[in-house]
Amino acid sequence: MSGHNLLKLWASGGSRWRLHQGISRCGKACYSSSNPKVCIVGSGPAGFYTAQHILKARQNVEVDVYERLPVPFGLVRFGVAPDHPEVKNVINTFTQTAKHSRCSFYGNVNVGKDVSIDELQQAYHAVVLSYGAEGNRSMGVPGEDLAGVYSAKDFVGWYNGLPNCRELSPDLSCETAVILGQGNVALDVARILLSPVDILKKTDITQPALEALAESQVRRVLIVGRRGPMQIACTIKELREMVNLPTTRPEMVAADFEGVTEALKDLPRPRKRLTELMLKTALEKPGEKEQERRIKASRIWGFRFFRSPVEVLANHNRVAGIRLAVNKLEGEGEGAQAVLTGEVEDVTCGLVVSSIGYKSLPIDPSVPFDSRKAIVPNVMGRVQQTAGLYCSGWLKTGPTGVIATTMNNSFDTARSVMEDMDSGSLDVSAAKPGSKSISALLEKRGIKPVTFSDWEKIDNVEMSRGEACGKPREKVLTVEEMLQVAWT
């Protein structure tokens, strides 16, 4: 911590900040080299919440967080929608964690390539994998690779400035877009496609995405699900945002809601309130004010239920439509199954976004991986048959849940690590070198990690670029530029 930064923190106020930084001035030298050392792979919410819980509960454990990109925070930066800045407040807590005297951040290190899991396990007493779910489930239908078909993961990465999605430049010249999947990511994509640009331009959405959306011809977004309204995967907050989205009106199919009103009374409260809001939006005659709002609306969104994609239809190698199979439900409630009726229906559209789920990928042949569930097989975060290896976040549970879910699941893994230290099943008696040996390895391989204070330089550049155009942040879009800013 340089004197300059220290001064700035003092000036920023908050007694804990000052004290905290005061402690960290003496740095790692204060701590014994025989301290237990934990390595965390991935700096998203799962990584930081795991680190936080261990650092808080143990006064002697050192935690190093490795990240492939030069910038931290994973899906909080690259997944959370730009118009949800409140959710990004968790970054303040993560920053406290990263600045803790027993925590270090090593960005720009690709675990599995620059350094192996085996090498990390030799250097650390415990390794926690929390690298998330960077892949996506594919639809597995003909036409999936046509121009104009995108995975939600890439589309979200594009408007959020994920470096490898920068070139996506989606074609938004069509009138109708179809989103497959009805989870919160699907609704994020729908909302970004339909939001007035005046709203988006005050967010940290990237400038290229903002410009493309300003020119967008998309006027109608259909959000398609295999099953019915009672099985929809989104949460009510995201639905309410759609319902209230300025300059849009809902367009539903009344028949999709047959029998739903009758089933309401037996539902648990969250599902019940979600369903009631859908019913109200789809079936109730709107009040005068809402009526007026809907008449003025220039853009349309709607759910289409009981439909599965069969084929993306092409015209000159571009998307021209999508063929949907009509399903019926067998069984009831959350476990109901979609069964084909044999009927199909074609929908004309020029953009297809497949939002049927993220998927974790294996990182290293030495780590067990359940490719069917796309998770690392584990019990309470302990990776099966691999002592000293743990996992947290989406890699542990699969890619579902809100940030509080990930928080709890990461705390849970942290508890497992600490229980194992206490019980002796994780041997911490022998000193381990931790980052010292890994840094030496990386240096030999020509990899220069990005430290947390390097990241803060990127952060400052992004915030001042944002300020210049009335946004909270203008993200740096390439790894090259991130590194250049970090090291100047």
Add this chain to the structure above:
Amino acid sequence: MSLVTALGRLAHVRLRGYSRRTAAASWGAFLTARRSLTAGTQPLRSDNKVTVHFINRDGEKITVKGAPGESLLDIVISEDLDFDGFGACEGTLACSTCHLIFDEEVYKKLGPVTDEEMDMLDLAYGLTDTSRLGCQICLTKSLEGMVARVPESVADIRQSKDGSS
């Protein structure tokens, strides 16, 4: 109770200034000298204060005092109560981590709940009929001696695991 509602609606504005402090909340356990630093900044004399009993995740009772108008989340932060992960979104109604459970009669005194608070509560672990978000409850004299229980999250995680995997 219109004050509570209004404050709830203004949550973004109201709590923005608190964000630094909130972020630091979870670090209270490290820092023992805090009290001497913040003691002088309390705005009101202690006799105006409202006593609140929190029951933490281990079932322990923690008694603190807060000024009328402060939210329960504010108090958790200013008193450095060690509820890890509490108030992740810093009181902006974007998560459910400041979920608290009340006795029926206290719950009735807490005033109306907005749709937005209900929406977030729906995602809370161990939701009950007398659950609220701590960031939306502002202290009043009539709440003197109230008990607020922090839900025990571990058991609920296990429940949700059964359902999801």
